[in-house]
Amino acid sequence: MIDGFLRKWILDYSKEYKKKTKTSAKLFAKSSKLHVNGVSHNIRYYEPYPFVVKSSLGKNLVDVDSNKYTDYWMGHWALILGHGPKNVKDSLKKQIEKSWMYGTVNEQTILLSELISKAVPVAEKIRYVTSGTEATMYAVRLARSVTGKKIIAKIDGGWHGYTSDLLKSVNWPFTESESSGVVNEEQIVSIPYNDLEKSLSILKKYSKNLAGVIIEPVLGGGGCIPANPDYLKGVQEFCKKNNSLFILDEIVTGFRFRFGCLYPTMKLDPDIVTLGKIVGGGMAIGVMCGKKEIMEAADTTGKKKSERSYVGGGTFSANPASMTTGFATLNHLKSKKSVYSKINDLGEYTRKEIGKVFDGKVTVTGKGSLFMTHFLKNGVTEVTNSIQAAKCDSALLAKYHFKMIAHDGIFFLPGKLGAISDAHTKADIKKMVKASENFI
Numbered sequence: 001m002i003d004g005f006l007r008k009w010i011l012d013y014s015k016e017y018k019k020k021t022k023t024s025a026k027l028f029a030k031s032s033k034l035h036v037n038g039v040s041h042n043i044r045y046y047e048p049y050p051f052v053v054k055s056s057l058g059k060n061l062v063d064v065d066s067n068k069y070t071d072y073w074m075g076h077w078a079l080i081l082g083h084g085p086k087n088v089k090d091s092l093k094k095q096i097e098k099s100w101m102y103g104t105v106n107e108q109t110i111l112l113s114e115l116i117s118k119a120v121p122v123a124e125k126i127r128y129v130t131s132g133t134e135a136t137m138y139a140v141r142l143a144r145s146v147t148g149k150k151i152i153a154k155i156d157g158g159w160h161g162y163t164s165d166l167l168k169s170v171n172w173p174f175t176e177s178e179s180s181g182v183v184n185e186e187q188i189v190s191i192p193y194n195d196l197e198k199s200l201s202i203l204k205k206y207s208k209n210l211a212g213v214i215i216e217p218v219l220g221g222g223g224c225i226p227a228n229p230d231y232l233k234g235v236q237e238f239c240k241k242n243n244s245l246f247i248l249d250e251i252v253t254g255f256r257f258r259f260g261c262l263y264p265t266m267k268l269d270p271d272i273v274t275l276g277k278i279v280g281g282g283m284a285i286g287v288m289c290g291k292k293e294i295m296e297a298a299d300t301t302g303k304k305k306s307e308r309s310y311v312g313g314g315t316f317s318a319n320p321a322s323m324t325t326g327f328a329t330l331n332h333l334k335s336k337k338s339v340y341s342k343i344n345d346l347g348e349y350t351r352k353e354i355g356k357v358f359d360g361k362v363t364v365t366g367k368g369s370l371f372m373t374h375f376l377k378n379g380v381t382e383v384t385n386s387i388q389a390a391k392c393d394s395a396l397l398a399k400y401h402f403k404m405i406a407h408d409g410i411f412f413l414p415g416k417l418g419a420i421s422d423a424h425t426k427a428d429i430k431k432m433v434k435a436s437e438n439f440i
């Protein structure tokens, strides 16, 4: 009965969406002929077709049919200052006049690294790449090189990009392989988030050959779930005792809640930290940084092949455009820390208000400016790990998001968590809350 109602309802919103996105439909049909699934990142596709973007500014995305959407996807959560903030744009324009690609050492990189190393105490040495995927791939290689061990533990639901080294137990059911074509999956083991006892009992089984554990301090793709600090401390302690590296993936959380990483607020001492998204200021970036003695395993000078960890960077690593937008973004955040209190407060307000709207039927997880609505199902009453998140009604969440796209001029990537930027205001959040009321 309810399913029938939902089906009719979603058809109505599909009709409304199709009516206002006719140019997108035509362009996306072209895109589908040219690209796998029509997209270049699996998650960007949604039914019936994603709208095609023409431009973006501030809090808004504008599609090719000139529909405007208040954006909560914010460039995969990278755009903490909103789309095209003036200071970042001006810096980039100036840099582009000089050039956007040198392929050599440049001063822009040094400027960005000075900011990062002061704000992230563990970043005694830094290596840039052009995506988070590469950063975590190299972090794993480094951990294996330094420890001489092979196995990497990750979290059920942990997403660290598409690297084959970590492509396991990402999506429910966590026991199934994520992809064909991945080799050596037995060298990735999976532990449950926020369950120290179970995690330690699994880690102990592999301790002899455990090169490291990689964890996000707020599980992003796995459900926007903050880690319990004692959980992270317990895993870190195990790593230290066992000569395994403790790797924190702060690609989402780095510079998201404060000027720096999340780990110092939990009194953690990771060996390697990976960064990305925000630190690139909207341009391609990935960062691997960590303690000097560990990072120096990647120093190739005067070492035999067997002694070094051959960690890359690549053609576009530390390109002056990404370094400039990253620097302009971090510099702005450093001088205007009120951005954090503003967006963290808006996040708190959002979680509270959406929770009220759906009164008992949802739990809204997150931290600071990140939030995700979980429609409770299958006996789940709280979401503290990705198993509980996976049991919630993700299809209903996608419909809720799609209704906002079709009807309210609000964009969430259907089914994904939302990010608030400095370009958003309380009035925007109120509009989204209103749109949530209409969904009921």
Ligand SMILES: Cc1ncc(COP(=O)(O)O)c(C=O)c1O
Binding pocket: 076, 130, 131, 132, 133, 134, 136, 159, 160, 161, 162, 216, 220, 221, 249, 250, 251, 252, 276, 277, 285, 286
């Ligand atoms: C925690 C985390 N690590 C790594 C990645 C991969 O980064 P990228 O998409 O830049 O390769 C992501 C991307 O969403 C992420 O959320």
